[in-house]
Amino acid sequence: MSEKIKLVKIIKYVFSSLWRIDKWRTILYLVVTNLRSLFSIPELYLNKLFIETLLAAIAAGSFTSYSQPLLLLVIVRFLVQLSESILSRIGYFLGYQLRLKYQASTDDFISDKLYQLEIPVIESAEFTTRFSRLRSNRYRGFNLANSVISIPSEIASIFSSLALIYILKPWMVLISLLFSLPKLFIRRKLAHNRFKNDEIIQQKYSTRNEVENLLNHQQEEVRTLGAFSFLKEKRRQIRDEINNLNLSSDKRMYLLGIFQEFLDQLFSRGFEIYLVINAILGRITFGDFQAASSALNRLTVSLGNVLNVIGDSMENQIYLSDLMWFIDHPVEPFFSHKNSVNLSPKNSLIKFNHVNFHYPGHQKFSLKNLNFEIKPAEKIALVGLNGAGKSTIVKLLCGFYKPTSGQVSFGSHNIFSYPPEVYRSHLAVLYQNFCYYSVSAKESIGLGNILKLEDFQAIQSVAKLTKIDSWIKSLPQQYQTPLATHYPNGVQPSGGQRQRIALARIMLKSAEVYILDEPTSQVDALAEEEIFSEVLDLLKDKTVIFISHRFCTVRRADRILLIEDGQITENESHEKLMAQNGTYARLFSLQAKSYQ
Template sequence: MKNRISFGPKLARGRLKQIIFILSEVIKIAFKAHPKLLTAVLILNALWGFSAVPGFYLEKLILDNLIAGMNAPDIRAVFNRVALFLAFALALSLFRNILGSYNRFLRRTLSKYVDSELDVLIGNKISRLKLSDIENPEFKDRFNKVQRESGRRAWGLMMPLSDIPNYVIGFGSAVAILLIVNPLISVGILLFSIPRFFIDSRFIKKDYQLDTQMSTKYRIWGWLRYYLVENRNFLELKLLELTDYLSRKMRKISLEVIEKRIELNKKREVSSFLGHAPLTFYDYAVSLFLAFQVIIGRITVGSFQLYVRSLRSAEENLAGLVSSFLEIYENYIYVTDLVWFLNLKEETLKDDQSRVLDEEVENIEFKNVWFKYPRTKKWVLKDISLRINNREKIALVGENGAGKSTLIKLLGGFYKPKKGEIFVNGVNLNDLNLDIWRHKLAVLFQQFETYPFSSHESIGYGDIERLDEIEDIKNSAKITGVHEYIEDLPLKYENPLAPEFEKGVNPSIGQWQRIGISRILFKRHAQVLILDEPTSNVDPEAEAKIFNELTEITKKKMLIFVTQRFSTVRIAGRILVLADGKVIEQGTHQKLMKLNGKYARLYNLQAQAYISS
């Protein structure tokens, strides 16, 4: 698939190999996001490292000249030299300030590009996963962590990597100066930095383990925040007086997470102090040694300043290097979740052996189909056998939980039967190219998406390649009766369908259902129309009109609709009654009423309610 970054079928074995592998993949993302910016950031980091050392040497020259000039006969000459060195130091300082500011600007800009690239990458991936994976609670917990952490962690993995050349150059330059005094000084810096590395790396792992442990709570917290802050149904919150209760629940989760983090951070800070202490004592011991060298006349005060600054620079750059590796390790642990996600096996829509269904859909047949959802024991469908022919109008009726919506999911290839088979034109659905098959389906699910953009887009998404065909979009809206509503909006078909936007509106549930039906009607090449409770919130008059229009425009197509409202079920040529996962009755309305079974009982109950009212 175009613009896809491959993370390979398996992660490399071994921690170091994994880190290198993941680093390389994150760099690929950054390079794909903006190659020029990434290159510029790396070059500027290297320049920053090189530019520090000349400043140390200029400080040495200034101090040496000041001390020597105290007894010099030509004070003006000394002043001129010092002024020149100070001018160089000023120029260098200004250069480093400009370099640093520009580098920070480029980093912030690059981070936006990387975040955008990751959002697109994650969005594309989730759309290609199997429904059974997406609905898995364990997947939801880990994916929630991917959503929370992947952007900043991927960036946090790459930026320390770009800092490493800066720290290596800075450390190497400082060490080169210290070698003049005593080579062992540099060895000591390395040795006394080791405890910090191991202590911090241990707590990084503990922090990740705590984050994993809290994943479900984070997800619950996210839902609570949505209901309190982002949910549009504020009226229900006010009427039910839920705000205080949900706020308390949200605060309780927050406090639980915070308390666990405080406990871990206390231990981390104490251990970190103990790990840093040896290097602090070593720094003062070396400074004392250098001061003694000045007293006995082996080095000048300027050299003392140069060596002490070099010592501190070596320590700071090594600390920066250690921090970079620790940051890489910390972010690597989190980015493994992103890589896990990007490595998940995708839904197989087609392969070399897949059959492409070019011809018209003549029939669909379920043969002894059994199904239960993953990680559950209850059979939702039991031994379903039925055949639907082209141009048939089929209604699926039954109480909630009877298996009607599940039947549609299987027909779309989102799940596979646990037992039995589904055939399209005599070909097993498992052998079909699902991509082509789904192009022949137009499905409106019971919980369909309400896109907050324009009506033009919300309806046009039904056939994305024809998004610009506005007249056909309007024709679909006219069939469902939503055209007049849209035309009355300030911006008509370009009006936002969410009050959060300027001039945005909040359509009623009934209007949304009409927009949803318009969306599937806009799918020109669909041969099988499937509607799950399509008019449950539409008034009876509009419902009758919609179904009359549907009957007319689907004369040459297969229409399957799920409904609980028996006022519209009569348009079906055949009604299938489901109960406890089985088809217990089927036939026309008249036949089923004569049968006086489940269908007749449900119909009479609903009819009696209308008569009574």
């Protein structure tokens, strides 16, 4: 697709967005912005009349006969300039309101579109890079619209200025245009160079931010490791690389800018000298000289503005190509939205049938010919070494990834036969890297079930279950206390407290299947024992799948699935696995020995 077509497509999208957001304010902004251009010729002509009338009064040696026309000209000039100023203020206010609405609409659109894309797409390297750049430049669309809207006003100002200049010397119009062409080339070149640099800089910013996070928010580990000097030097190196890239781009920009300014000044001063000579020789009046000088200044400014608009449009078009890429990105849902089947909560049989899986971009299989069933209300533990495939099983069960081959079914159908919101309403998942919400304690738990967000009794009940209620009650505002220190009276929960809150959150959800990935890894052994006893008792009629490296916890399961290199090598109860004296029994004994 050619760049012109891309630019037209982007402009069309931006204006259709503004039209959808606020049609009448967009129209009013367009009208007000361009009404100002109507004042250009009257203002220049009034200034010319004022100078000529004033000079005539001076030549006559009496202001009496000229006082009335001079006063009238002053009043009219005042009204014209005041009207232009008022329109300018109104335009700024309307533009500010539209900008805020456009930004909100853009953020909503990006979130909605991102929610429609599947996890493998979002986690791909190419998508991550382009989406990060998109997020940084997502508001450029309004800048582009603002530039396009101002074009008629600037063009009208240019033509009004050129008209006055043409009256004096037609050939000066051609010279004015020729001197303006290098500006367009300069802006075009700078935009492309800046975009290329940004692609490289964006990656370096990501690395720098990671180092900054370690230096600013991981003080305990940094000090313990003695890594402060190393990380500080690492940050300096990355910062220098970023600065050098920016400096290289800025140097070209400033040098080309100096050349552009030289051309502007050469033309302006040359034209002024020409006008002065003609005024002295009596070929033009001083009023013509003043009008032509003003027209020249206005022409220079307006030409500069138009070229800036064109340059900005080209620059914005380059950056907004990421937005158009995102808009056009195909949505290929895993789940069926048409001809979907009904899901009965009573039939919650889970089945992995000859499931093989490898992550996109990887050749090695994470899961190999996986075959197992989980009956309704059964308690299953997944155990194995790190990287064995336990969390991958959870991702496939949640429908975040599709098996490379084979099928995952829930009830009597493939999980992708159901609408995603219906299927996932039957799942409650505590992820190993669970989310931490900087909201009140009540909301942080209540997010587990939006329908119960205002049900304080239900929220407190699960908080008591996960042994976090007493801590919340000790806070300054109890359940209304913000769980972030950047809020007034906010607090920062410990790792164990966060995990209990997260566990309470999923316990609030009315699901058929509960998946707990390392649910008590950050709590002490005594608390773990109490929490698991109460959780399993409360969920006795539900299916529970939990992953844990603590074998004292997994022994409670009805069955234990040992995962080794993406395969199930053992699948029995704790007692039977111990009797078999296989890998599970060996791992259990090794861990038990460490507690002796």
